[in-house]
Amino acid sequence: MSYPIIVEETFNTNSKTIWSAITELNQMVLWFFEGIPDFKPEVGFETQFTVSSISRDFLHVWEIIEVIPEELIVYKWTYPEYFDGDSFVTFKLAMISENQTTLSVIADGMENYPQDIPEFKRESGVNGWNYFIKESLSNYLKSLK
Numbered sequence: 001m002s003y004p005i006i007v008e009e010t011f012n013t014n015s016k017t018i019w020s021a022i023t024e025l026n027q028m029v030l031w032f033f034e035g036i037p038d039f040k041p042e043v044g045f046e047t048q049f050t051v052s053s054i055s056r057d058f059l060h061v062w063e064i065i066e067v068i069p070e071e072l073i074v075y076k077w078t079y080p081e082y083f084d085g086d087s088f089v090t091f092k093l094a095m096i097s098e099n100q101t102t103l104s105v106i107a108d109g110m111e112n113y114p115q116d117i118p119e120f121k122r123e124s125g126v127n128g129w130n131y132f133i134k135e136s137l138s139n140y141l142k143s144l145k
Contacts, residue, residue: 004108005122007129011141015093015101019070021141022091022103031140032132033060041067053119058082077107082120085112105133 011018021027023041035049041064048061058079065088066074075089087109094102107129113120 003111004106005125005129006106007133008102008104009133010102012100013141014099015070015095018093018101018103031136041073043067083113105129
């Protein structure tokens with residue numbers, strides 16, 4: 001059974017600005033993961049990079065599986081050294097008005113990760129996605145004004 005993590009935030013900016021922040025490498029490294037080596041919002045694009053925590057390293061492997069420009073991007077997100085399965089992260093934009101857009105992030109499949117690793121526990125995922133969207137991305141978008 002799937003228990004996705006869903007984080008939503010409404011930003012006082014247009015969807016094009018948010019789309020650029022979530023799909024352009026030079027912006028992503030400023031609010032998301034600074035070690036992303038390359039990124040293209042194209043189906044089939046793959047990248048990988050390592051993120052270190054206090055106790056271990058995590059190889060992040062991303063493959064873009066769906067793109068609707070300025071509306072939706074879906075990653076297949078794996079950690080091959082810790083888990084054989086896949087998880088999926090969806091970034092979905094909904095324009096409310098010309099200068100107000102809601103971003104929904106849906107992380108699905110994390111419940112299948114090994115629960116003996118603290119970083120894979122649901123609470124860690126919820127905290128991480130809330131931080132990335134409601135703090136880091138929010139602060140980054142405010143800095144653009």
